[in-house]
Amino acid sequence: MSGPLSQSRRWFAHPLALVVAILLIVVVAIGSLGFRYWQERQASDLSLERGRQVLETLDRLKTVISDVEAQRRGYLLTLDPTYLKAYGVADESVRRDAQELQALVANDPLQSHRAGHLALTVAAKLREIDDIVRNARTSSSAAALAMIRSLDEIKSQLDQMVDHERYQRVDQERRAEALEQRKAWLIAVGVVIVSSLAAAALALARLEAIRRRKAIAENVALQGDLQARDKKIRHLVDANIVGIIIWDLAGHILEANDQFLNMIGYSREDLASGCLNRTDLTPDEWRARDLRTVEELKQWGTVQPFEKEYFRKDGSRVPVLMGGVIFEQSLNQGVSFVLDLTERKRAEEALRQGEERFRTLVHFSFDVYWESDTQHRFTHQEFAGSLSDAPAMGSEIGKTRWEVPYLEPDEEAWRKHRETLDAHLPFRDFELARLAPDGSKRYVSVSGLPVFDTSGRFVGYRGVGRHITERRRAEEALRAMQAELAHANRVTTMGQLTASIAHEVNQPIAATVTNAQAGLRWLRTQPPDLREVRHSLDRIVEDGTRAGNVIHGIRAFINKVPPRKDRFDLNEAVLEMVALTRNEMFKHRILLQTELAPGLPAVGGDRTQLQQVILNLILNAVEAMSATDAGRRELRIHTEREEAGGVLVTVRDSGPGLDPAAMERVFEAFYTTKPKGMGMGLAICRSMVEAHGGRMWASANDGGGAVFQFTLPPEPGEAVLDLRQATN
Numbered sequence: 001m002s003g004p005l006s007q008s009r010r011w012f013a014h015p016l017a018l019v020v021a022i023l024l025i026v027v028v029a030i031g032s033l034g035f036r037y038w039q040e041r042q043a044s045d046l047s048l049e050r051g052r053q054v055l056e057t058l059d060r061l062k063t064v065i066s067d068v069e070a071q072r073r074g075y076l077l078t079l080d081p082t083y084l085k086a087y088g089v090a091d092e093s094v095r096r097d098a099q100e101l102q103a104l105v106a107n108d109p110l111q112s113h114r115a116g117h118l119a120l121t122v123a124a125k126l127r128e129i130d131d132i133v134r135n136a137r138t139s140s141s142a143a144a145l146a147m148i149r150s151l152d153e154i155k156s157q158l159d160q161m162v163d164h165e166r167y168q169r170v171d172q173e174r175r176a177e178a179l180e181q182r183k184a185w186l187i188a189v190g191v192v193i194v195s196s197l198a199a200a201a202l203a204l205a206r207l208e209a210i211r212r213r214k215a216i217a218e219n220v221a222l223q224g225d226l227q228a229r230d231k232k233i234r235h236l237v238d239a240n241i242v243g244i245i246i247w248d249l250a251g252h253i254l255e256a257n258d259q260f261l262n263m264i265g266y267s268r269e270d271l272a273s274g275c276l277n278r279t280d281l282t283p284d285e286w287r288a289r290d291l292r293t294v295e296e297l298k299q300w301g302t303v304q305p306f307e308k309e310y311f312r313k314d315g316s317r318v319p320v321l322m323g324g325v326i327f328e329q330s331l332n333q334g335v336s337f338v339l340d341l342t343e344r345k346r347a348e349e350a351l352r353q354g355e356e357r358f359r360t361l362v363h364f365s366f367d368v369y370w371e372s373d374t375q376h377r378f379t380h381q382e383f384a385g386s387l388s389d390a391p392a393m394g395s396e397i398g399k400t401r402w403e404v405p406y407l408e409p410d411e412e413a414w415r416k417h418r419e420t421l422d423a424h425l426p427f428r429d430f431e432l433a434r435l436a437p438d439g440s441k442r443y444v445s446v447s448g449l450p451v452f453d454t455s456g457r458f459v460g461y462r463g464v465g466r467h468i469t470e471r472r473r474a475e476e477a478l479r480a481m482q483a484e485l486a487h488a489n490r491v492t493t494m495g496q497l498t499a500s501i502a503h504e505v506n507q508p509i510a511a512t513v514t515n516a517q518a519g520l521r522w523l524r525t526q527p528p529d530l531r532e533v534r535h536s537l538d539r540i541v542e543d544g545t546r547a548g549n550v551i552h553g554i555r556a557f558i559n560k561v562p563p564r565k566d567r568f569d570l571n572e573a574v575l576e577m578v579a580l581t582r583n584e585m586f587k588h589r590i591l592l593q594t595e596l597a598p599g600l601p602a603v604g605g606d607r608t609q610l611q612q613v614i615l616n617l618i619l620n621a622v623e624a625m626s627a628t629d630a631g632r633r634e635l636r637i638h639t640e641r642e643e644a645g646g647v648l649v650t651v652r653d654s655g656p657g658l659d660p661a662a663m664e665r666v667f668e669a670f671y672t673t674k675p676k677g678m679g680m681g682l683a684i685c686r687s688m689v690e691a692h693g694g695r696m697w698a699s700a701n702d703g704g705g706a707v708f709q710f711t712l713p714p715e716p717g718e719a720v721l722d723l724r725q726a727t728n
């Protein structure tokens, strides 16, 4: 602000001083020249005047001497005393003039010498003449005349002096002329100097005027600027976006905006009463920070933003962020902005607590917490402290899950997993096996959720992992047991069936054989007894019909067995069978997909029987697919609500499928294509489903393989049950 002004003043000051100095020197020089001129002029005038007086005196002397000579000569020639009348007066005037002359030429040594000599000569001659005059009557007139003529010497002396004086006068006049010329020069220089001074003064005045105009313009601009800044600051203060205070270094708060007052819970009256000051508002532990702030302000004029706390009027504390600056004009006052950090601190605390809770949750619920980036590389892993065989900390960071060594890599399962990851979909319970340090197998089940930033961009995955080795072992044991049990059940059922079938069918077949043999025997007699043969054949037909009836009877028996009436969730029943056969599927590398419609109506019937139907369909599919390519063994179990209100179950495999001609035959008893098959499974299944009021059929899968489907009717009173559940 003062910079440019003082600069222009300095710029201006230097040449001005120079000009003034030069002008002063010139004035002094001209003055001294003038003074000298004046002195010389005086001296010249004086000497001219003196010369004139000398010449006058000399003239007078010459005249007086001539008079004296004339008087003396007259007297000497005539001896007439009248000539002597004026005699004394003339002598006196000669003497006086001679003395005057001496005085006048006292400064000129030569003339002075001559004047002295003249005075002496004059005195001597006058005395001589007086003597001659006195003795005139006695002495010869010739001698007297000679004596008088001697006055010529005086005249010649006078002439010499006159010449000298004239010569000097010419010189003086020449000098006076030169002086006159110098005077003209001096006057000219004087005029030039005066006009230069006038011009310089004018220029300076002009420069000063320009400078003033500029300074005024600058001031106006500055004023405008200041006003604009002032307005902006006022705006900021009044906007109450941040707290603003004006303080002095002693700690008094001189001014504050509403935002600040609200922050610390004081009123404008409190501020006006002057009782607000930093020391009282600052808790003890922040005093040292305040002292440092004051030091910084004194040293640098500003203080970088820092955090501290203030006391509110009610004694609570408010965390703030503040920064300040000292006013330029006064080294004692300044302004600070104050930001209320309460919300931020609260959010930070909430975040910290959230993190703490999350850690606790992870600690107790999961064995591993992990995060991965967009390329599915681990960026973060935390292992539960209880995990004895966790991999070395950080050893897996930067690697993808498929770069970490896992056992039994099921390529198909991995491919599907990667597809899920690349599609940024959530996944649950993806199971992996890894080698523990002791060489045993460890099973891990991982689940993950994709993470998106605020703009919806995928940034990676976050998830957890759980060690399921123990569970897995227990499950495997259970499954093995259940599978065995199921097998045993199946075998027992089938065994019992076979036994009863064999028993029931054996008898008519044995009778058929006996009757056939009897018939043959009656044919071999001569003549053949055709009546008996017909009789035997009639019995054979009877026995055949009886055998057929036995089979019917068995199916009817199965159908007639009144099924138990349970109410159960079919999806759950399906999942139990899935769990039971998981091992089997794993062994045959079959990818299982279950699509179980949520909210299916409850099913009524014999849970065990229906589970046996599902189990049979799954085992048939597994058996069928084990003959196909390992890469594409896929089993999909699907449940959905049927249009009629019942439930539809679909078991779809990617095995060799069914011959279209055999599509219905597979449900026939004893239809089998397996060397050790019984051909009773599907027949019994259909009987069971039908016994529950449902239907069962087979079809071809679109992509190859077989589809077995069955329906179960809605349970009467289902709606009532649903309502009841809803009110619960």
Ligand code: ADP
Binding pocket: 620, 621, 624, 653, 655, 656, 657, 658, 666, 667, 671, 672, 673, 674, 676, 677, 678, 679, 680, 681, 682, 683, 706
């Ligand atoms: P079994 O299994 O003892 O042969 P089933 O009645 O269960 O008796 O099956 C009858 C026949 O139906 C089987 O031998 C087989 O040829 C055919 N079949 C059953 N399920 C499937 C299937 N999922 N894919 C292809 N064929 C099947």
